[in-house]
Amino acid sequence: MKELAVIFDMDGVIAHTNPYHAKAFEAFFDKYQIPYSDEEFEKHMYGKHNSYIFTHFFKRPIAGQELLSLEKEKEGLFREIYKLEAKPIPYLPDFLSNLKDNEIKLGVATSAPRANMDLILDTLDIRNFFQSTLGSENVELHKPHPEVYLKSANNLNMDPQNCFVFEDSFSGVTAGLNANMNVIGVLSSHKKEDLPVCLDYIDNYKNMNVDKLKSLYKQHVG
Numbered sequence: 368m369k370e371l372a373v374i375f376d377m378d379g380v381i382a383h384t385n386p387y388h389a390k391a392f393e394a395f396f397d398k399y400q401i402p403y404s405d406e407e408f409e410k411h412m413y414g415k416h417n418s419y420i421f422t423h424f425f426k427r428p429i430a431g432q433e434l435l436s437l438e439k440e441k442e443g444l445f446r447e448i449y450k451l452e453a454k455p456i457p458y459l460p461d462f463l464s465n466l467k468d469n470e471i472k473l474g475v476a477t478s479a480p481r482a483n484m485d486l487i488l489d490t491l492d493i494r495n496f497f498q499s500t501l502g503s504e505n506v507e508l509h510k511p512h513p514e515v516y517l518k519s520a521n522n523l524n525m526d527p528q529n530c531f532v533f534e535d536s537f538s539g540v541t542a543g544l545n546a547n548m549n550v551i552g553v554l555s556s557h558k559k560e561d562l563p564v565c566l567d568y569i570d571n572y573k574n575m576n577v578d579k580l581k582s583l584y585k586q587h588v589g
Contacts, residue, residue: 371580372525373466374499374516374548377477378414379535379555382455382487384445385413391445396424413556414536416478416509417441442480453490456555458572463496469577474499474519476532478510478539499523511538513546520546528588531580537562549584551575 378384389408396403401424411423417438421429429437466473473496477484481502488494499522501515508514520527532543535553540563543550552565559568566583569575 369529369584370472370525371584372472372474372520372523372530373580374474374476374519374523374530374532374543376414376532376534376536376539376553377475377479377484377487380456380533380553381459381475381493382453382491383555384449384483384487385556387449387452388412388445390448391441392420394444395441399425401425409557414478414510414534414538416503417480418509438480442483446483446486450486450490453487455491455493456553456571458575460491460493462572462575463493465576467496471577471580472499472523472525473497474501474523476501476515476519478503478515480504510536511541511545513542516543516546516548520548529584531584534565540565549587551583 375381378388389412392403392408392412403424412420418429418434421434421437463473475484475488475497479502481504484500484502488500499519501519503509506514506518516532517527520530527547530548532548532550533553534540534543534550535556537557540550540552544563550565552559552562552568554568554570566587
């Protein structure tokens, strides 16, 4: 059996943060008198990088210093809202322990700023499980481009086809597939039919373990 690695997205995969991002964006957009809807959040916020989100909702290109300034404001709102609410997707700690016990290399690959990742990994006390942690500042091209996953595989010294990815959004699943990785959909933000085809789909990590990953790998990769 070949050595395997597992790379996790963060929002909606490690922690169910999307409702709190929505609250932060609501307050943020209200301040700037920007209209929004739940449907728009689902299509144009979850799993997207802030440059895309701001450009879509402001209806004009947002880049450079303006992007940095708006991102700092909005993400500060998110961290203030979320810091007392942080909790993992159910059974994630058990799954991480199972992976570590079996010497599986682990990474985080998120479109979120590193400050958000630091808050969640440290608040949940799971940072020590991961050998690679990449945020939005670490890549030039954002999901659905595969850069963050390919960089993660390189950090872990792994062949992409021997990596599993856990993702919850259309752009994230697409990024994992574009990296030639084995993607498992986490149905925290979207329904199965709203995502590209994955090897498997889960609501939480209760029935996920190393043996299940090895079985999926043998079945689909060989």
